[in-house]
Structure formats: structure tokens, C-alpha cells
Amino acid sequence: MSPQNAPSTPPTPAGQPFFHFDQNRLFVESIELETLAKQYGTPLYVYSRAAIEHAWQSYARAIESRKALICYGMKANSNLAILQLFAKLGSGFDIVSGGELARVLKAGGDPSKVVFSGVGKQIWEMEAALKAGVKCFNVESVAELKQLSEVATRLNIVAPVSLRVNPDVDPHTHPYISTGLKENKFGIAIEEAVQTYQYASELPNLNITGLDCHIGSQITEISPYLDALDKLIILIKALSTQGITLQHLDIGGGLGIRYHDETPIDPADLINTVFERLTSNGLGDLELVMEPGRSLVGNAGVLLTQVIFLKPAEQRSFAIVDAAMNDLMRPALYEAWHGVLPLKLNTGAKAQTWDVVGPICESADWLAKERTLAIEQNDYLVIESTGAYSFVMSGQYNSRTRAAEILVDGDQVTVIRERETFDDLIRGENLLDL
Structure with missing residues (x-):
């Protein structure tokens, strides 16, 4: 777009209709986002409860009356209030650490609906999950099988086991979020699976219950799932044929969302196709387990930030904002694309191309590049589609405190995480006795 006044036609925000323009001002449900920015400060994460529940229903309707369990992949967003919402909706949970298990229990989740994934489960984590009574351990190596058997035997508890196999399938996504290829660290090679299942069947205090496979994240095609x-x-x-009968099949998660111009998969299309293929192969009695994360929360959240300075330059022009790579790591880590919009349109500012960057002392500290925006100093911006893999990956680099998190429900606002203070930042540190 050449320099000109901002267009009169509002853009279409990701996450519509829950994020929408009204008279050129951006709203989340019934609340204007600029009101939240001014009241709670920035950077600020804002989530829509209605958007989360709408995304959940897209899965719930697809599995209705079928033998299936949806386990929220909570590494996408593990705020206790978000977990509480999913627990109330009847969700299970896909966890990858003892800390995540503790969060599920604190939020009122049902441990019998928890699947424990991850390549590096420690002994204390195995003990905690066994005592809690999780649905299944998704085991990813022979060494883990042996360790889990020893821990379960010592506790006199039988561990329900599913092996995560690596099918060597290309999910056509970013290499950093691909998990089902031979060069990835995850899972057991599918060529070794029968032998590994036989080994598991001979170990004490293990009960083989299922088969697990997760090929990657931000997947926008059904074909990789069907190949797997x-x-x-x-x-x-x-x-x-070896006498090993399974009760469930876990096909993982990974359904993508709209960040830019993607066309996401409808969960019903995938689930219907999977059930049809299982039934046609005489496997219709298997329970289907899925582990969606991003597709449940990604478009339900945004990051609000304020322009500190505008810095036009010969090569590139920079909009320096108060959010940074410590708040949103995805662009620096994956070169991920997030939509950027001003909270108010048609302010009289001229539209031009900006790189949206933060204050951190790193060249990688950017949130968006080459975006046409009509903005001025002190304007507020929204970074879209940040409900998943955003706050959970945030840190305190440059001694920056982490952002607050807000949940909006209609016209109601709840602070679901307080903004960190300097005392939070240095908690646990000690000065020397000099």
C-alpha cells in the first residue's frame, strides 16, 4: 500500500466474530480492546472465552455419540483458568511434564482423562502420574519402557502404556514443529514397533492399552494424517497377529489455524474420515484419542502492545513497541507470521511500511516485518493469533517482567494472571554476604 490514509473498510481480524471492528474500533466480544490496554497496561494478553468454547464445540460435535476422547494439548496455553474451562467442558489433557500434571489437578481436571507424552519423563514425574491415575503413558523409547516398569513395580501400580510410533510422514509444516519424520527425536520407528510392543508385553506392571502417533503442528492438510x-x-x-490387542488409537493433534491466509482443516472432516477408514478396516471399536492444542486456543487470544517510538530509516522503518521477543518468541524462533492491526482505524495517520520491533537488545527482537500500518507514536496495536505458544514461551530476558493475562466473557473481564513485578523477577535470588 502506498502512503495514504488508512482504508475506510475495516480488515477482517483473525478470530472473527469474537474479535471484530465496530465503528473502526477493535473489540473482543463486547469490550473495546483499547479500554483494556489503558486499564491494565501493555504488553497484555487477552483471551475470548466464547472463542475457546466455540473451538471446543467444533470437536465435541464431531465426536458426539462416538467412542472418542479429546485431550487438550495444554503446552499451547497452560493458564489455570484456561485449563479450568476445558475441564468444565469435559476435556481430557495431553501433558508433557510433571508441572503440567500439577496444573491439571489444580484446575480440577480428571486424571483418568490425561495422557502423558514427552521423550524425557523423569522418575518423579512417572511416580506422580502413576499415583494420580493417568489414562495412559505415551512411551517414546525402550529405555523409557524399562524405567517406567521399574517405577511402577516399586510402587505396586500397573502403568497403562501406549507406544508413540514415528511413521516417517512429512506433515508439510515448519521443520521446527514437525515431529513425525525419521530425523525427529520423537517416538519409536514404526519398523521397530512390533518388536518393542512385544518387549513391553513381557515387562512387569505394564498394561498395553494403545497406540500413539503425532506428526507435527500447524497442519492444514488432511493427507498427512491419512498417510500416517x-x-x-x-x-x-x-x-x-502377535496377540497384542489395543483399546485406543491416539492420532495426536496438530490442526492448524489462520495466521495469515491459511485455510484450516475442519475437525469434523478429519474425524469423520478417520472413523470411516478405521471402520472399513474392521477397527471401528477402537477408541479414538486426539490432542488438539493450537486449534482450540490459537485464534482465541491476542497480544496488545503500544508504540513507544517510530523510527523511519533509509533501509527499513521501525515501529518500536513495548512488547518484545520475551513476550512473543514465535517470530524470532520460527520466523512465524502474526497479523498486526491498530486498535483504531482512520485516525488520520498515513499508512506506510513498518517493521514492528521490541526494546530488547537483540536483532532477533521483532514481532512483524514489512507491515503496512497507519500509526503514530503512542498508538496501540494488536498482535493476532497469540492464544497458543505465546505466553507459555515467554521469559524475563533483559529483566523484563512477564505480561498480564485477561479473559473476556461477554462484557465481563477477569485477570487470570497478574502482571509480574520486580519482586517476582528476583524471587529466589540471593545477594552475597560480602
Whole structure:
């Protein structure tokens, strides 16, 4: 866009209709976002309860009356209030640490609906999950099988086990969030799966209950899932000939969302296709487990930030804002694209191309590059689609305190995480006795 006044037609925010323009001002549900920015300060994460529940219903309707369990992949967003919402909706949880298990229990989640994934489960984490009574351990190596058997035997508890297999399927996504290729650290090679299941069946205090596969994240095509599923069906049938019968099949999560111009998969399209393929192969009695994360919360959240300075330059022009890579790591880590919008349109500012950058002393501290924005100093901006893998990856680099988190429900606002203070920042540190 050449320099000119901002367009009169409002853009379409990601997460519509829960984020929408009204008279050129951006709202979340019934509340103007600029009101929240001024009242609670920036950087500020804001989530829409209605958007979260709408995303959940897209899965709930698809599995209605079917033998299936949706386990929220909570690494996407682990705020206690968000977990509490999912627990109330009847969700299970996909966890990858003992800390995440503790969060689920604190939020009122049902441990019998928890699947414990991850390549590096420690002994104390295994003990905590066994005592809590999780649904299943998604085991990712022979060494883990052996360790889990020893821990379960010592506690005199039988550990329910599913093996996570690596099907060597390309999910057509960013290499950093691909998890189902041979070069990835996750899972057991599918060629070794039958032998590993046989080994597991001989270990004490293990009960084989399922098969797990997760090929990656931000997937926008059904075909990679079906490529993996075809391999899993062959494996399930091979296991059956060895006397190993499974109760559930976990196909992971990974459905993508709209960041820019993507067309996300409708969960119903994937779930219907998976059930049809299982049924046609005589496996319709298997319970289907899914672990969506990003697709449940990604478009339900935004990050609000304020322009500190505008710095036009010969090569690039910079909009320096008060949010930074410590608040939103994805652009620096993945070169991820997030939409950027002003909270007010048609302010009289001229539109031009800006790189939106933060105050941190790193060249990687950028949130968006080459965006056409009509903005002035002190204006507020929204960074879209930050409900997933955003606050959870934030840190305190440059001694910056972490942002507050807000949940909006209609015209009601709840602070679900207080903004950190300097005392929070240095908690646990000690001066020397000099």
C-alpha cells in the first residue's frame, strides 16, 4: 500500500466474530480492546472465552455419540483458568511434564482423562502420574519402557502404556514443529514397533492399552494424517497377529489455524474420515484419542502492545513497541507470521511500511516485518493469533517482567494472571554476604 490514509473498510481480524471492528474500533466480544490496554497496561494478553468454547464445540460435535476422547494439548496455553474451562467442558489433557500434571489437578481436571507424552519423563514425574491415575503413558523409547516398569513395580501400580510410533510422514509444516519424520527425536520407528510392543508385553506392571502417533503442528492438510493412519492400521493388524490387542488409537493433534491466509482443516472432516477408514478396516471399536492444542486456543487470544517510538530509516522503518521477543518468541524462533492491526482505524495517520520491533537488545527482537500500518507514536496495536505458544514461551530476558493475562466473557473481564513485578523477577535470588 502506498502512503495514504488508512482504508475506510475495516480488515477482517483473525478470530472473527469474537474479535471484530465496530465503528473502526477493535473489540473482543463486547469490550473495546483499547479500554483494556489503558486499564491494565501493555504488553497484555487477552483471551475470548466464547472463542475457546466455540473451538471446543467444533470437536465435541464431531465426536458426539462416538467412542472418542479429546485431550487438550495444554503446552499451547497452560493458564489455570484456561485449563479450568476445558475441564468444565469435559476435556481430557495431553501433558508433557510433571508441572503440567500439577496444573491439571489444580484446575480440577480428571486424571483418568490425561495422557502423558514427552521423550524425557523423569522418575518423579512417572511416580506422580502413576499415583494420580493417568489414562495412559505415551512411551517414546525402550529405555523409557524399562524405567517406567521399574517405577511402577516399586510402587505396586500397573502403568497403562501406549507406544508413540514415528511413521516417517512429512506433515508439510515448519521443520521446527514437525515431529513425525525419521530425523525427529520423537517416538519409536514404526519398523521397530512390533518388536518393542512385544518387549513391553513381557515387562512387569505394564498394561498395553494403545497406540500413539503425532506428526507435527500447524497442519492444514488432511493427507498427512491419512498417510500416517494407513501405516498405523497395518501396525495394529500386525500386533493383533502377535496377540497384542489395543483399546485406543491416539492420532495426536496438530490442526492448524489462520495466521495469515491459511485455510484450516475442519475437525469434523478429519474425524469423520478417520472413523470411516478405521471402520472399513474392521477397527471401528477402537477408541479414538486426539490432542488438539493450537486449534482450540490459537485464534482465541491476542497480544496488545503500544508504540513507544517510530523510527523511519533509509533501509527499513521501525515501529518500536513495548512488547518484545520475551513476550512473543514465535517470530524470532520460527520466523512465524502474526497479523498486526491498530486498535483504531482512520485516525488520520498515513499508512506506510513498518517493521514492528521490541526494546530488547537483540536483532532477533521483532514481532512483524514489512507491515503496512497507519500509526503514530503512542498508538496501540494488536498482535493476532497469540492464544497458543505465546505466553507459555515467554521469559524475563533483559529483566523484563512477564505480561498480564485477561479473559473476556461477554462484557465481563477477569485477570487470570497478574502482571509480574520486580519482586517476582528476583524471587529466589540471593545477594552475597560480602
